[in-house]
Amino acid sequence: MTHGFLALNNNNQVLVSSDTRNLHLVAKLSSPIAVDYATDYYGGIRILRYRVTCSVYPVPFFTMPTADFHGVTRITSNGDGTWDIELVRSGGGSTYPEVYVFADPRAGNPTDTHGMQVYRDDGSVAFDSRMRPLAVSGGLPVVQPSNPRPSFPYGLNAQYCGSDEATTGGFFAPTEYNSYSVGGQPTKPMFFYSSLAQAEREAQYHTSDDDCLGSDKFGVCITRTTYDWNSWYWAFYRGGIKWTGSGIQAGWVVVKFGCHWLYEQDDSMLGIGTGGSSGSSGTWPYSNETLNLDASTVLIGDASRYD
Structure with missing residues (x-):
């Protein structure tokens, strides 16, 4: 114009x-x-x-x-x-x-x-x-670190997603952030920040057991049952910001979590399969990756002006 x-x-x-x-x-x-x-x-x-x-x-x-x-x-x-x-x-x-x-x-x-x-x-x-x-x-502009949690502190139960929320909560709690200095801001700041960054992390655990249910007189196993358990634990993260009083930290917040388990039983006689059974339940995880890891704008204003 x-x-x-x-x-x-x-x-x-x-x-x-x-x-x-x-x-x-x-x-x-x-x-x-x-x-x-x-x-x-x-x-x-x-x-x-x-x-x-x-x-x-x-x-x-x-x-x-x-x-x-x-x-x-x-x-x-x-x-x-x-x-x-x-x-x-x-x-x-x-x-x-x-x-x-x-x-x-x-x-x-x-x-x-x-x-x-x-x-x-x-x-x-x-x-x-x-x-x-x-x-x-x-x-x-702020950017989250690419990995919300680079290492896991302990193992989880491989059978039927058996670890409770307290155990898995500490396992997946985010630890990483990037820091940015911001000076000269009001006493009561307010922030515009749209969470675009996303990440998923998962961990698979496996255990198995082998039972001989019948042997001949020479100790050779005739009837055998093999059990396998797998559990896939996962957490889904969104980007978040934190005000420190003198700057911004760009980190992560868990917004969804779950676990999927798979159980398989195989029976055999003299090494020949005779059947078995299996079962599964729980929510499958997303792909193990980080998305939208681009710079996102943070705007700061004085909230006290609008009280």
């Missing part, structure tokens, strides 16, 4: 532009409407669901009141003008983030009677100072 409005800061960065729709506060969500999953194992897992009414796509920022890893993993339209925001958090306890939801001016209602509006060339509002526009105080 040949005419319009453009405001820049001292670093020549765009603050307000009539070419784009700027973000404005829609709602502050003080707590989730539901905790969809919680366990203190696997480094702690909390899957939280927040709900907001918004006429256009929402952009959530969240606080980090605990020293845990956080990330937005899903934003879903319910088809009735409301949206569900899924946020995952590591660690235990019931102290949860506040979520500040922003959207372009089409979704908001002015809170003041006077202010400044900037219009796009199609006549729609691009910026409205009466609607508490988003102010960003910092930002950076």
Whole structure:
């Protein structure tokens, strides 16, 4: 366009532009409407669901009141003008983030009677100072380490996925992160971070047993039964960020886990197979790999401006 409005800061960065729709506060969500999953194992897992009414796509920022890893993993339209925001958090306890939801001016209602509006060339509002526009105080790209857990501390039960959640939780708890320094941030920062990085790790354990059920007078085994057990334990991770007070750590949060077992029994007489049986159960793992390990943007704002 040949005419319009453009405001820049001292670093020549765009603050307000009539070419784009700027973000404005829609709602502050003080707590989730539901905790969809919680366990203190696997480094702690909390899957939280927040709900907001918004006429256009929402952009959530969240606080980090605990020293845990956080990330937005899903934003879903319910088809009735409301949206569900899924946020995952590591660690235990019931102290949860506040979520500040922003959207372009089409979704908001002015809170003041006077202010400044900037219009796009199609006549729609691009910026409205009466609607508490988003102010960003910092930002950076972050990348998770390629392996959430490079080594496992002990073995697991090979029979029928017999290790309990406490045992497997310590086995798969993530340990790795990358650190980034961020200075000059507000006392109550809020963060935009969409969790794109994914990883799966698995471990297979096997054991077997061999029983001679009948021997001749010379001690030669006539009837034999062989047993084999295999268990595949696995955990699925999503990327998360943690605020240290002076920087960001980019690490991992377990969001799903499971185990698949296979049992086989083979019978034989004088070395000739006579039949057997088998059984299996549990959820098969994903492929053992890391996905979407690209730089993801973290934006930081001052949450106290919107309280």
